[in-house]
Amino acid sequence: MYIMISWFLYVRKVSTMKFEKYIEFIDATKVYKSGEVEIRALDNVSFSIREGELAVIVGESGAGKTTLLNVLGGMDTLTDGHVFMGPNEVSEFNRRQLEDYRRFDVGFVFQFYNLIPNLTARENVEIASQLTSGSIPAEEVLSAVGLKDRMDNFPSQLSGGEQQRVSIARALAKRPKLLLCDEPTGALDYKTGKSVLQLLQHTCRDQGKTVIIITHNSAITAMADRIIRLKSGRVVEVRENEARPIDEIDW
Numbered sequence: 001m002y003i004m005i006s007w008f009l010y011v012r013k014v015s016t017m018k019f020e021k022y023i024e025f026i027d028a029t030k031v032y033k034s035g036e037v038e039i040r041a042l043d044n045v046s047f048s049i050r051e052g053e054l055a056v057i058v059g060e061s062g063a064g065k066t067t068l069l070n071v072l073g074g075m076d077t078l079t080d081g082h083v084f085m086g087p088n089e090v091s092e093f094n095r096r097q098l099e100d101y102r103r104f105d106v107g108f109v110f111q112f113y114n115l116i117p118n119l120t121a122r123e124n125v126e127i128a129s130q131l132t133s134g135s136i137p138a139e140e141v142l143s144a145v146g147l148k149d150r151m152d153n154f155p156s157q158l159s160g161g162e163q164q165r166v167s168i169a170r171a172l173a174k175r176p177k178l179l180l181c182d183e184p185t186g187a188l189d190y191k192t193g194k195s196v197l198q199l200l201q202h203t204c205r206d207q208g209k210t211v212i213i214i215t216h217n218s219a220i221t222a223m224a225d226r227i228i229r230l231k232s233g234r235v236v237e238v239r240e241n242e243a244r245p246i247d248e249i250d251w
């Protein structure tokens with residue numbers, strides 16, 4: 001009996017344990033070659049992010065932010081170094097493993113939404129759900145992002161903010177472990193941008209999902225649990241932060 005109880009408690013502990021270093025970059029370097037010129041888009045980058053954190057990666061144009069996110073999302077590979085997600089080394093994945101990783105583990109949100117124009121909001125989300133079993137039904141996830149009444153609209157019939165909500169719903173439908181957002185408010189006005197950031201912050205808090213947001217706007221870092229600052233391919237600052245609600249942040 002005693003052994004059974006201890007085993008139960010152990011399993012419970014392991015299953016609720018959060019990774020301290022859920023995402024870890026170790027000496028990650030990415031060199032692009034164009035002709036004779038070498039560009040070090042990432043130069044010996046090392047940092048880690050805890051499971052369930054909201055991290056903001058900030059830096060000027062050309063700092064290497066998109067490169068970093070694409071490597072983490074399995075869309076690009078490193079020249080040197082290591083990237084881990086949970087117990088897995090993403091930088092060691094073969095093509096097949098990368099495909100599964102992109103399909104099941106990573107949700108992507110892009111600056112320009114990348115919705116399919118001749119499919120409705122519902123159909124755009126359904127396409128993503130069909131890639132995985134156990135995904136959230138399109139109606140449910142679209143309602144959760146406030147688009148219950150707009151499901152049968154085409155992207156061109158939706159505002160920029162609404163289109164970005166569809167793309168967030170699409171990313172969340174497959175229950176990804178990670179939500180990666182590259183300048184998610186880059187194409188939105190101030191107020192709409194804020195509501196999208198609020199949605200991302202709620203997603204992190206309510207679902208315990210690890211969310212990473214890229215921006216060139218330093219003010220947005222105030223919403224983060226962790227701030228990672230990049231400059232010319234290098235990490236110049238990693239800082240834990242007392243995250244503030246979006247409506248308390250102005251820029």
Ligand SMILES: Nc1ncnc2c1ncn2[C@@H]1O[C@H](COP(=O)(O)OP(=O)(O)OP(=O)(O)O)[C@@H](O)[C@H]1O
Binds near residue numbers: 034
């Ligand atoms: N496929 C590529 N081939 C060659 N150079 C590239 C490639 N992708 C990125 N680069 C270069 O790597 C550097 C980092 O680019 P990256 O797109 O990661 O920057 P960024 O921080 O996302 O910038 P932005 O804020 O403008 O989106 C830049 O100098 C860029 O020109």
Ligand SMILES: [Mg+2]
Binds near residue numbers: 065066182
């Ligand atoms: Mg970029």
